[in-house]
Amino acid sequence: MTVTDLVSYEDALASYDPVMGLEVHVELGTKTKMFCGCSTELKQDANSQTCPVCLGLPGALPVVNEIGVESAIKIGLALNCEIAEWCRFARKNYFYPDMPKNFQTSQYDEPIAFNGYLDVQLEDGEIFRVQIERAHMEEDTGKSTHVGGATGRIHGASHSLLDYNRAGIPLIEIVTKPIEGAGARAPEVAKAYVAELRELIKALGVSEARMEMGQMRCDVNLSLRPHGREEFGTRSETKNVNSLRSVERAARYEVQRHAAVLSSGGTIVQETRHFHEEDGSTTAGRIKDNAEDYRYFPEPDLVPVAPARDWVEELRKGLPELPRLRRARLKEDWGVNEHDMQSILNAGAVDLIVATTEAGAPSDQARKWWMGELARNANETGRGLDELPITPAQVARVAALVAAGDLNDKLARQVIEGVLAGEGDPDTVVEKRGLKVVSDEGALSTAVDEAIAGNAAIADKIRAGKVAAAGALVGAVMKATRGQADAARVRELILEKLGAEG
Amino acid sequence: MPGITREEVAHLARLARLELKGEELDHFAGQLDDIIGAVARVSEVADQDVPPTSHPLPLTNVMRADEVRPSLTPAQALSGAPAQEQQRFKVPQILGED
Numbered sequence: 001m002t003v004t005d006l007v008s009y010e011d012a013l014a015s016y017d018p019v020m021g022l023e024v025h026v027e028l029g030t031k032t033k034m035f036c037g038c039s040t041e042l043k044q045d046a047n048s049q050t051c052p053v054c055l056g057l058p059g060a061l062p063v064v065n066e067i068g069v070e071s072a073i074k075i076g077l078a079l080n081c082e083i084a085e086w087c088r089f090a091r092k093n094y095f096y097p098d099m100p101k102n103f104q105t106s107q108y109d110e111p112i113a114f115n116g117y118l119d120v121q122l123e124d125g126e127i128f129r130v131q132i133e134r135a136h137m138e139e140d141t142g143k144s145t146h147v148g149g150a151t152g153r154i155h156g157a158s159h160s161l162l163d164y165n166r167a168g169i170p171l172i173e174i175v176t177k178p179i180e181g182a183g184a185r186a187p188e189v190a191k192a193y194v195a196e197l198r199e200l201i202k203a204l205g206v207s208e209a210r211m212e213m214g215q216m217r218c219d220v221n222l223s224l225r226p227h228g229r230e231e232f233g234t235r236s237e238t239k240n241v242n243s244l245r246s247v248e249r250a251a252r253y254e255v256q257r258h259a260a261v262l263s264s265g266g267t268i269v270q271e272t273r274h275f276h277e278e279d280g281s282t283t284a285g286r287i288k289d290n291a292e293d294y295r296y297f298p299e300p301d302l303v304p305v306a307p308a309r310d311w312v313e314e315l316r317k318g319l320p321e322l323p324r325l326r327r328a329r330l331k332e333d334w335g336v337n338e339h340d341m342q343s344i345l346n347a348g349a350v351d352l353i354v355a356t357t358e359a360g361a362p363s364d365q366a367r368k369w370w371m372g373e374l375a376r377n378a379n380e381t382g383r384g385l386d387e388l389p390i391t392p393a394q395v396a397r398v399a400a401l402v403a404a405g406d407l408n409d410k411l412a413r414q415v416i417e418g419v420l421a422g423e424g425d426p427d428t429v430v431e432k433r434g435l436k437v438v439s440d441e442g443a444l445s446t447a448v449d450e451a452i453a454g455n456a457a458i459a460d461k462i463r464a465g466k467v468a469a470a471g472a473l474v475g476a477v478m479k480a481t482r483g484q485a486d487a488a489r490v491r492e493l494i495l496e497k498l499g500a501e502g
Numbered sequence: 503m504p505g506i507t508r509e510e511v512a513h514l515a516r517l518a519r520l521e522l523k524g525e526e527l528d529h530f531a532g533q534l535d536d537i538i539g540a541v542a543r544v545s546e547v548a549d550q551d552v553p554p555t556s557h558p559l560p561l562t563n564v565m566r567a568d569e570v571r572p573s574l575t576p577a578q579a580l581s582g583a584p585a586q587e588q589q590r591f592k593v594p595q596i597l598g599e600d
Contacts, residue, residue, distance in 0.1 A: 030568050037571030046589045047576040055579060066565035088556060095519055097593040145590065154597055161590035164579070293517055298556030306562040 005260045012259030018186040020179040021221035026172045029207045033168035034139045035062030046163040054168035056101030068170040071206035076113025079132045086306040089299040098141035108296040111136035120192040131177035142167040187251035199323035222254040234268040241275045249280040334363045355392035361399040397426045411435045448493045451476040462498045505535045
């Protein structure tokens with residue numbers, strides 16, 4: 001493999017204008033496959049979720065999953081698309097072992113949704129409108145394991161093993177129109193688009209859209225043209241770019257690579273390229289077949305889908321608030337700045353914070369726990385916030401205990417630690433660990449008296465009016481009560497007993 | 503009249519992974535050309551008022567509830583596989599050495 005020469009990003013942009021096309025595949029969260037009743041549950045035994053339909057055995061007849069169609073329509077509507085009055089499936093014919101039928105059931109010239117747009121917000125707040133060409137229904141392929149080569153790669157493998165559990169899982173492919181006019185911000189637009197699309201898909205409830213689990217995958221098509229030229233250059237298609245950061249890096253790398261090839265007088269080959277996470281580069285894959293080589297034809301085993309207009313309108317009415325608008329509303333409600341909102345979003349904490357406030361906690365408290373103690377724990381244990389064994393209602397309960405003065409922050413952290421360790425709900429942890437703030441005035445008073453007696457020199461300073469010295473006595477009381485005292489009340493008692501004014 | 507050339511037949515044979523000898527290409531190109539010609543006559547009688555059809559029955563929206571049905575067992579699924587390994591279908595090398 002030769003090292004590809006790149007030109008600097010700035011130089012590339014000085015000479016050329018990038019045009020992008022983004023293709024995103026979303027695996028739907030249906031219980032069953034697109035055309036048969038096999039389960040879609042992940043991580044099951046190899047080839048335990050197949051049947052004659054998804055294995056392509058002779059005589060098997062596919063029937064379309066109604067939730068698959070409904071999800072496709074919802075996605076189309078949320079992307080401001082027109083919904084086809086009538087459309088068909090088509091066979092895309094190709095031989096590759098990941099597709100046992102030797103064709104993929106897809107849609108060709110009659111997608112269920114077409115002609116829409118998605119507004120995305122860039123980091124500086126600018127709104128960029130990405131035009132949507134189409135969204136169509138199709139099915140996923142099986143999973144290959146390559147044996148005998150280095151680190152499981154297909155290159156150098158002696159043979160491959162196929163698990164068809166994934167073959168036939170519903171996919172929606174969403175294709176943009178050529179994205180022009182983004183200039184130097186093309187990679188940022190690509191990332192923002194995929195991020196917004198992911199939020200939208202999650203808000204619609206049609207998929208969890210976890211990119212790290214392959215539930216959402218992006219292909220980045222990119223070409224350059226000299227400034228001032230209308231005609232598009234030849235594009236490359238970088239496949240399976242599977243994180244937001246990678247989408248941005250892949251676009252940037254291809255801009256630099258294309259510019260290097262073009263400015264040295266070379267020509268771009270229309271090919272698929274593979275993205276490498278390690279260094280953000282891409283390498284050549286196969287030369288792209290011409291579309292007609294797939295010999296698409298209408299699928300004879302499935303009847304057309306003709307979504308009734310009243311069904312479409314009913315689905316439109318049920319669409320959730322757009323993620324971008326919801327974020328803006330929450331940002332306002334919570335009184336946070338753009339940067340903090342972005343952190344909350346990146347941490348996957350938006351819905352958890354909302355649920356916690358709905359369970360009665362003030363938003364600043366909900367944010368504080370999810371973005372502080374809980375984010376730290378999630379980070380340390382390599383889990384997502386939503387995977388932590390604590391519910392928003394439990395976080396709200398902890399906040400309520402703090403607000404009522406039953407817990408201080410230190411104790412609240414211990415309660416959360418207990419809940420995460422599976423010791424029960426917050427009240428149970430408080431009970432079992434004996435974590436209540438010492439509010440028994442008698443006990444507190446005794447502890448304060450002891451602290452004063454044990455620190456006579458400091459007590460004298462306070463009596464002499466050096467109120468700041470009270471901190472040391474508060475510390476002593478907190479230590480004596482193992483942190484279970486209300487520090488503010490302790491301070492009051494100390495000053496009172498020593499006749500000093502707070 | 504639409505037709506099909508010997509080169510197109512060779513191309514389609516390659517896409518369909520069919521190994522055809524020279525004389526077979528000549529033979530099939532002629533036959534396929536005749537068949538396409540015969541089918542093309544349909545469009546001579548089909549006027550604007552006859553929409554193209556891909557299905558003989560006037561059916562739409564045949565859908566299935568999203569309910570799990572039993573799958574084959576892995577052993578059943580693999581029973582027709584020429585080769586298997588680790589409960590998976592074993593296939594020959596996908597990419598040649600390059």
